[in-house]
Amino acid sequence: MSDDTIRLVTIGRMLRRRWRLLAILAVVGALVGYGTSVLFPPRYTTSASVLLPGQWEERELLTQVDIATSSAVVDRAAATLGWKGVSGGELRDRVSAKAADGNIIKISGTADTPERAQRLSDQVAQEFVTFAARIAGGSTDPEAVTGAEALRQKVAETNRRITDLANAAGPGQTVESVQARTELEKLRTALQEAMKKLDEADPATNKSNMVVMGPAARPTGEAPPTRTQLIVAGALLFFLLAVIGHLAAARVNRRPRTEPQIAAALGSTLLGTVDVPGERRAHRPEGGGPRARIRRLLGVDIRWDIPTPQASGDEAGRQIRYRRVCARLRDQSPGPRRLLVVVPDGDEIARRAAGQLVAEARSDPSPSASSRGYPVLRMVEVSVDRPIVPDRDTESGALVVLSAGSWTAEELAGLAEACADAGHEVVGVVVAGTVRARPTRTADRPPDEATLALAVRGHATGGSV
Incomplete structure (x- = not known):
C-alpha cells in the first residue's frame, strides 16, 4: 500500500x-x-432596494455602494434605531450593499430576528438616500442643500412681480407702455432660461432624487x-x-508485504507460500477486556488494508503447497531432523498455516525411509514485543511462519535475533496468506487429513509432535 x-x-x-x-x-x-x-445563534438577512435615476457610470455606482455602508450612514441608522447594546461599529459588520442591474443599490441587513433585519435594512436605505441627497449638492450642510430651493422661490416671486408691473403699464395704448411690457417679457424669458441652465448644470437635480423601492421583505428563513x-x-x-x-x-506503512522483503528482514531464504482458507476470526487478535470489546465493536481489530482474499483451488491444491515446503525442508538436510516452527503471537493466519504444516510433516508418504522423511516439526508462538524462543533441545533449527504485511522489519529482525540467541538457525521462511475456499473435491489424499490438521492445534503452544 x-x-x-x-x-x-x-x-x-x-x-x-x-x-x-x-x-x-x-x-x-x-x-x-x-x-x-x-x-x-441564527441570523436573518433581508434587502432593501434603492433606485438611482439618471445616467450612472460603473465607478459612480461603486462609490454609492461604499457610501451606503459607510460609517456616516450606518451610525445615523444606529442612532435612529436605538437598539440597546448595539453600536454603529457592530451594525457595520451586519450591513452590506451591492450594485444590481438597472442602477439599483441593494442594501442588506442581518440581525438575530426577522423583524430587526427588516428594520435595519429599511433604516439604512433611508439614511443612505438622505445622506446622498446632501452630498449631491456639494455640501453636507442642510442649510446649503436648501439654497437652490430658496433661489427658485426668489425667481418665482420675481416673475410674479414682473407680471404685476406689466399689468400696471397699461394695455399698450401708448408707445411707452408697449416698450415697457416688451422689456418686462424679455426679463421674464431671461430669468426662465437662466434657471433652466442652472437646473441642467446642477448634479443634484438629476442624481439626488434617489427612491427607496418599498420596504424590505421580512425574511422567512435563516441566513447561511x-x-x-x-x-x-x-x-x-x-x-x-x-x-x-x-x-x-x-x-506511510512500511511493513514488508512481499516475500523477498520478509525473507531479507529475517536474514533467511523463502521456502514457499501457503494458503489458508479465510475466516473472519482469523484476522481478529485474541484477547478480552473492555478495550478489546470496544475495538471489536468499532471493527478496528482487523486490518482494512489487506486485499480481499482471492479464490483458491480445492483442498488438494492447497495441500500441494504444504507438501512442497516439507520437501524443500527435507532436501536441505537429507538425514532425520527436528525443527522448531516459530509463529508470531497474535498472527492467527500464520498459526493455522503452521498447524497445517505440522500435520503435513506427520503424514510423511515414506515413513520407512528415514533418510528421505520429512523433518519433525514443533510449533511455538513467540511474542514480537519481547521475543523469547525456547532454547535448543532436540531441534536443530527454526522455521518462521508468518503472514505478509502484519509485522515491521524491526519486529522481524528481533524475531531472528531471538532465534539466534536460543541457538536456532533460521532455516527458512514460509509466508501464509488467506484465500476463499471452494468446495473440496475428491483427490488421492485421505479425507481425514483436514481433521488431523485441526487436531494439531491442541499442540499450538509447544510439545513434541
Missing part, C-alpha cells in the same frame, strides 16, 4: 471494513456542528450557515478526515 496508487477499490474496501468507525465519527462531527450552531448546514458540514468533515487519515496511515 505504501508504494501503490490509491484506487477506488482501496477506498471501497476501507468503507466496508471500517463503516462502524466512520459512522461513529460522522455522528461525532454532526454533534460538533450542532454545538457550533448553539454557540452562534444554518443549523442544518452546520450539522451536515460537521459530519462530512469528520468523515472525510477519517478517510484521509486511514489512507495516509496506509500510505
